Amino acid sequence: MDLKYLNTFKTIVEEGSFSKAAEKLNYTQSTITFQIGQLEQELSSQLFEKIGRRMVLTKAGSQLVPYVNDVLTSVDRMRYFENDLAQFQGNLNIGIAETQLCYKMPDILKAFHQQAPNARLLLRSMNCYDIRDELLNGTLDLGVFYEDVGGFGSNLTTYRLGEYPVILVASPEISKDCSDFITPDRNISISFIINEANCIFRQMFEQYLRERSIMIDHTIELWSIPTIKNLVKNNVGISFLPKFAVQEELDCGELVEIPTDLVNTKISAVCGHHKNKWISPLMQAFIDLCVKLK
Structure with missing residues (x-):
């Protein structure tokens, strides 16, 4: 056969x-x-x-x-x-949420390269829903994503990496003109700068706006988190991002947090694979580093 x-x-x-x-x-x-x-x-x-x-x-x-x-x-x-398994040879297909790839994964990827220099990492910056779907259909070996997307039940095996607050941010200048995102039934003349429609934290904030009947001018949709932050710092609009992604800018005063009623809003990052996936030595090495260095 x-x-x-x-x-x-x-x-x-x-x-x-x-x-x-x-x-x-x-x-x-x-x-x-x-x-x-x-x-x-x-x-x-x-x-x-x-x-x-x-x-x-x-x-x-x-x-x-x-x-x-x-x-x-x-x-x-x-x-x-x-293969010579001691050398960790082979390919590893991994989909990673962009905020995780930019701000949480560099140390892990560096350690993995040192541990498995002969391995070939095939990395893709992906939307969390796409990561979930490709793990379910077997296209990806591993995914690092936010489990808040749901929809996978017991079909994926996941390893918790961390729980992170998500906050509304603006430049100090813009925050003076749009500081109230708590009072309902308001129209606010500001741009919302964020990832595409399936971005999990975008969905959280847009749901909040609907519940509060708060209207904003329009949405600027971008893929790059660094680009989004740069536009926000330059007074183009506001954004709703994981706090770890903007911590450096908050510390130096380039961005400030705008209060909302989204109290204790957090997202949970996980590393996951299909429950029936055979865990190769390369996969296990990457999982172990994610859990150790999270």
Whole structure:
């Protein structure tokens, strides 16, 4: 039995369609169809059936899924066995929330590089919802994200890294003109500078504004936290960020905290992986450093 047929089957299940699996694996759709046909022939069972426009798993296909996962996990372990494990060789795919990547991970990444100089870290700065989803479908080995996104139940194994307050900040000059974010039913002429719509702390603050019936002029949507802070320092608007991300600016007076009724609002960072993921030596080394140096 050809292992690539099993990998194709697993990818179709994860991606939800033959076409998406073909795109991910860089195959033509006819190649995908041929490989599944060969697998069905070897197993003497139909694995997919067409319902409407969708190809869905048959009962036999559903029963095959855990067996395929076990086989491919075992193959993954064998690949690591072939390497000199003492040297921590191999690739590690990690998605990291940008605030964590900028302000919490440099020491961890430095220590990991010293411990595993022959490893290849494939890092991506990602939205926490995307990290969660890619951990669930197996695209990422590990994720460092805010568990406040929810939606993963017991499907992910997580290791707590810390709980952090989130605060509203502005430049000292801007804070004089928009110091009241507590009184409800107000229109405040100021720009809110923040990450894209799925940013967890943006969602927290926007929910607060809705509950207080507080309206602000408009939102400036950026990806880079350093850029957001720079604009806030230069009187362009306000932002709602984890306190650790703005602590240096608060200490030197470039930014000030604006009071709100979001008392004790915190977000919880975790390092996580799929519960069925085999923990390679590289993964364990990274997890251990995250927990130790958090």
